[in-house]
Amino acid sequence: KNEVEQSPQNLTAQEGEFITINCSYSVGISALHWLQQHPGGGIVSLFMLSSGKKKHGRLIATINIQEKHSSLHITASHPRDSAVYICAVRTGTASKLTFGTGTRLQVTL
Amino acid sequence: DAGVIQSPRHEVTEMGQEVTLRCKPISGHDYLFWYRQTMMRGLELLIYFNNNVPIDDSGMPEDRFSAKMPNASFSTLKIQPSEPRDSAVYFCASRNHSSYEQYFGPGTRLTVT
Numbered sequence: 001k002n003e004v005e006q007s008p009q010n011l012t013a014q015e016g017e018f019i020t021i022n023c024s025y026s027v028g029i030s031a032l033h034w035l036q037q038h039p040g041g042g043i044v045s046l047f048m049l050s051s052g053k054k055k056h057g058r059l060i061a062t063i064n065i066q067e068k069h070s071s072l073h074i075t076a077s078h079p080r081d082s083a084v085y086i087c088a089v090r091t092g093t094a095s096k097l098t099f100g101t102g103t104r105l106q107v108t109l
Numbered sequence: 110d111a112g113v114i115q116s117p118r119h120e121v122t123e124m125g126q127e128v129t130l131r132c133k134p135i136s137g138h139d140y141l142f143w144y145r146q147t148m149m150r151g152l153e154l155l156i157y158f159n160n161n162v163p164i165d166d167s168g169m170p171e172d173r174f175s176a177k178m179p180n181a182s183f184s185t186l187k188i189q190p191s192e193p194r195d196s197a198v199y200f201c202a203s204r205n206h207s208s209y210e211q212y213f214g215p216g217t218r219l220t221v222t
Contacts, residue, residue, distance in 0.1 A: 031209060041198065043213040086152065090209060095140055096165055097211070099152040 003027055006087050006100035013107050019074040021103045023087030030090050032070050033097060034061050037084040046072070046085075077107045113214035115201050121220045127189040130217045133182055134203030142211060143176055143186050144200040152200070158184065191221045 005024045013019050023032070034046040047054050047061040049070070054061050058077075063070040074081055084104050088097040114133040122128055134141045142157040156166040161178045169176070173192070178184040188195055198218050202211040 033209075033211075041216050041218075043200065043202075043216075045210050045212070048210055088152075094165070095142075095157055095159070095204075095209070096154055098154075101151045 002101070003098050004087055004089055004100040006085075006103050008103060009101070010104045011106070013077050013105070015078055015107055015109050017077050017107075019077050019081075019105065019107075021072045021085050021087075021105070023070045023072070023100055025068050025070075025087075025089045027089065027091055027098075029065075029068075030092055032063055033088040033090065034070075034072050035086040035088060037086060037102070039083065043086075074105075079107045079109060082106045113201055113203055113212055115199075115214035115217050117217060118215060119218045119220075121222065122191055123222055124192055125190045126221075127187065128191045128195075128219060128221075130186040130199050130201075130219070132184045132186070132201030132214060134184070134201070135205075135212055136182070138203035138205045138212070139181070140204045140206070140211075141178060141184050142202040142204075143184070144202065145197045146200060146216070147197045155186070155199075188219075191219075193221045195219060196221050 003026050007022045031050045033048050035043050036046050037043045049063050058075045060073040084102040086102045087100040090097055116131045139160050143155040144152050146152045155168045156176045158178045176186045198216045200216045201214040204211045
């Protein structure tokens with residue numbers, strides 16, 4: 001069993017739909033990161049959180065430390081949101097990230 | 110700032126050849142990470158440096174892989190000899206000491222035939 005599990009693996013949505021991507025982990029963490037990988041391959045950091053909730057535009061990330069679970073929500077989805085979304089966890093004071101296998105999202109018109 | 114710069118963007122080589130991937134981190138960043146991404150295993154950390162010193166190389170697959178950081182603005186990842194199973198996208202990322210947010214380069218797509 002991987003330390004970081006994401007679901008679903010693949011997700012297709014219509015434009016405007018509310019999207020939720022889930023991430024569960026099995027170890028104690030100091031922080032959780034959400035990354036976005038564009039179809040061209042580039043990776044950008046979306047959120048880094050250790051508690052509660054963060055919001056940036058139409059993206060919202062939440063984390064429940066007790067349940068070892070995080071969600072990434074996209075409101076009013078758009079085709080430009082089509083990408084792979086990757087969850088990663090960091091433990092202790094180390095810099096090392098352990099990654100989930102990613103969720104491939106496609107938003108259609 | 111130009112962001113993290115990697116070269117080459119694509120590399121095709123024959124099995125047994127030496128491959129060198131290059132990375133220039135964002136100026137002022139004192140952490141540098143090398144990752145490998147494959148369909149089967151996703152993103153994996155190979156090695157990371159802090160202030161040019163290797164801190165954790167536990168992800169380096171075997172002795173065929175080596176990484177160096179001779180100065181704060183340059184790092185290399187070398188594979189010698191290369192094998193078809195090394196085919197992957199290799200990412201370099203950097204961050205500074207005051208934030209754990211990492212900035213990724215565009216990656217090098219390596220194909221070993």
